[in-house]
Amino acid sequence: MTEQWVNLAATILLIIAFAMLSQRRVLSLVRLFAWQGLVLSVSTAMVAYSTGQSHLWISAALTLGLKVIVLPIVLHSLIVRLNVRWDVEPLINVPTTMLAGIGLVIFAFALATPISQLAGTVTRSTLGIALASVLLSFLMMIVRRKAVPQVIGFLAMENGLFFAATSATYGMPLVVELGIALDVLVGTFVFGIFFFHIRETFDSLDIRHMEKLKED
Amino acid sequence: MDAAGIAFQILQSVFVVLAAPALLGWVNQCRAWLQNRKGPGILRPYFLLWRLFHKEAVVAHNASALFRATPYVLFGCMWLAAGIVPVLATDLPFAFAADIIALVGIFALARVFISLAAMDIGTAFGGIGARREMLIGFLAEPAMLMTLFTAAFLSGSTALTTIVETLAHREFAIHPGLACAAVAFLMVLLAENARIPVDNPTTHLELTMIHEALILEYSARHLALVEWAAAIKLFAYMTIGIALFVPWGIAEGSDWLGLPLAVAAAAAKLALAGAGLAVLETVSAKFRVFRAPEFLSTAFLLAVLGMLVHFLTDV
Numbered sequence: 001m002t003e004q005w006v007n008l009a010a011t012i013l014l015i016i017a018f019a020m021l022s023q024r025r026v027l028s029l030v031r032l033f034a035w036q037g038l039v040l041s042v043s044t045a046m047v048a049y050s051t052g053q054s055h056l057w058i059s060a061a062l063t064l065g066l067k068v069i070v071l072p073i074v075l076h077s078l079i080v081r082l083n084v085r086w087d088v089e090p091l092i093n094v095p096t097t098m099l100a101g102i103g104l105v106i107f108a109f110a111l112a113t114p115i116s117q118l119a120g121t122v123t124r125s126t127l128g129i130a131l132a133s134v135l136l137s138f139l140m141m142i143v144r145r146k147a148v149p150q151v152i153g154f155l156a157m158e159n160g161l162f163f164a165a166t167s168a169t170y171g172m173p174l175v176v177e178l179g180i181a182l183d184v185l186v187g188t189f190v191f192g193i194f195f196f197h198i199r200e201t202f203d204s205l206d207i208r209h210m211e212k213l214k215e216d
Numbered sequence: 217m218d219a220a221g222i223a224f225q226i227l228q229s230v231f232v233v234l235a236a237p238a239l240l241g242w243v244n245q246c247r248a249w250l251q252n253r254k255g256p257g258i259l260r261p262y263f264l265l266w267r268l269f270h271k272e273a274v275v276a277h278n279a280s281a282l283f284r285a286t287p288y289v290l291f292g293c294m295w296l297a298a299g300i301v302p303v304l305a306t307d308l309p310f311a312f313a314a315d316i317i318a319l320v321g322i323f324a325l326a327r328v329f330i331s332l333a334a335m336d337i338g339t340a341f342g343g344i345g346a347r348r349e350m351l352i353g354f355l356a357e358p359a360m361l362m363t364l365f366t367a368a369f370l371s372g373s374t375a376l377t378t379i380v381e382t383l384a385h386r387e388f389a390i391h392p393g394l395a396c397a398a399v400a401f402l403m404v405l406l407a408e409n410a411r412i413p414v415d416n417p418t419t420h421l422e423l424t425m426i427h428e429a430l431i432l433e434y435s436a437r438h439l440a441l442v443e444w445a446a447a448i449k450l451f452a453y454m455t456i457g458i459a460l461f462v463p464w465g466i467a468e469g470s471d472w473l474g475l476p477l478a479v480a481a482a483a484a485k486l487a488l489a490g491a492g493l494a495v496l497e498t499v500s501a502k503f504r505v506f507r508a509p510e511f512l513s514t515a516f517l518l519a520v521l522g523m524l525v526h527f528l529t530d531v
Contacts, residue, residue, distance in 0.1 A: 007392050008390050010525075011529075014521060015396070095513050098513060102517065109528050125528055
């Protein structure tokens with residue numbers, strides 16, 4: 001029964017990844033990111049409950065605290081202070097991105113099926129979905145031009161990796177998870193500082209302007 | 217094919233044709249309640265049909281035979297489609313006339329005829345309506361097929377009766393793929409039946425019309441048949457949705473004893489679905505026409521994801 005619920009959570013994660021790919025508004029992206037974190041946390045807690053792995057409870061709580069509460073608040077305040085609420089225009093149009101996304105999902109599923117047969121966990125069938133959400137977040141970083149959506153894509157990719165670890169091996173060792181959590185937190189702050197510097201230098205968060213750096 | 221099966225088939229076919237306007241009336245009534253109006257009552261569509269059948273039909277001078285024949289073709293297609301969807305019982309001798317792929321084909325046939333008829337007279341609105349109808353149709357069809365394929369893979373058959381029997385018999389399990397497919401199906405249902413996010417069934421603005429623009433030239437008994445066919449189409453889509461995603465309570469085989477329960481279950485599910493449709497139409501606003509492709513490509517995406525997820529998790 002847990003397996004079915006985790007499968008459902010994995011499907012929701014996949015759909016959220018597609019929603020993020022198609023979302024044009026930055027604030028909605030942050031909201032979707034928070035939802036993704038919540039689903040991830042719930043699914044980790046379900047795996048923890050069914051397998052009795054106590055360290056998964058801690059990582060579920062970490063995910064809840066960090067990715068559902070702290071990071072969205074930080075990102076939200078960053079967006080408000082940088083005044084970048086406007087719509088982000090992707091490099092290629094949304095339907096094309098979606099088709100590329102479906103291609104990535106098929107690729108990820110085909111790649112993960114032989115691997116997941118080696119894993120002995122109850123959640124192994126979700127490995128493909130985890131891989132797909134990593135690739136979709138990667139695609140999102142590629143097709144976005146502004147810095148903030150790219151960072152959200154990066155964080156979403158980390159969510160996907162975390163989910164992959166949970167589904168393949170019941171999570172990474174606690175030390176590694178704590179380290180990653182800290183990295184993500186520090187990374188977001190560093191990104192925040194970068195945003196301010198990028199804006200001061202170029203008067204914009206459009207990363208196309210960074211190409212000018214080469215000419216100097 | 218035995219006598220009981222044929223009796224069931226006839227019963228069901230008569231039931232869908234007679235009950236379809238009531239469903240439409242129920243949806244309109246719910247919408248009226250939600251908008252704080254008194255509402256016309258759920259029998260209104262029957263009075264409307266009655267009135268239209270007693271009027272004199274007016275046909276344009278340059279109308280061809282196609283224009284006159286279309287209402288009958290449309291009505292026949294929808295009746296056939298609704299007749300082979302298991303609503304009350306799964307033992308339907310005619311169900312082998314069409315599996316799910318042919319079912320989509322029947323809807324497509326009806327769409328082609330109504331679009332041709334709309335262009336037949338040569339008015340501007342007919343042309344606009346026909347083009348929009350084909351635009352919506354060609355985007356909705358693949359999404360619909362993908363949705364049906366997910367259910368077909370789950371039960372290992374493309375015959376609707378077999379799918380329903382398999383799905384109704386299995387013990388309850390969460391199928392994420394089927395859940396995706398259900399959402400996609402809902403979006404296709406809204407688009408195909410000209411409901412609110414895509415088209416407004418009560419609109420009076422010719423420029424935003426899709427379905428209404430197609431039938432502007434029809435009057436009297438022709439219009440009655442077209443409207444009745446539209447009601448049956450909504451009924452058929454809702455029963456397909458019920459059959460695929462919540463099939464419990466249907467009478468197995470030719471089980472006459474299960475019939476009262478099956479009728480009660482079908483009525484309750486349809487009433488719920490109609491009320492849900494009314495809520496959905498009340499809380500959402502109509503899209504611009506050019507947003508419709510995006511809406512339907514989302515439906516297609518969800519349906520494809522549903523099928524892929526089904527392969528990953530259920531096999």
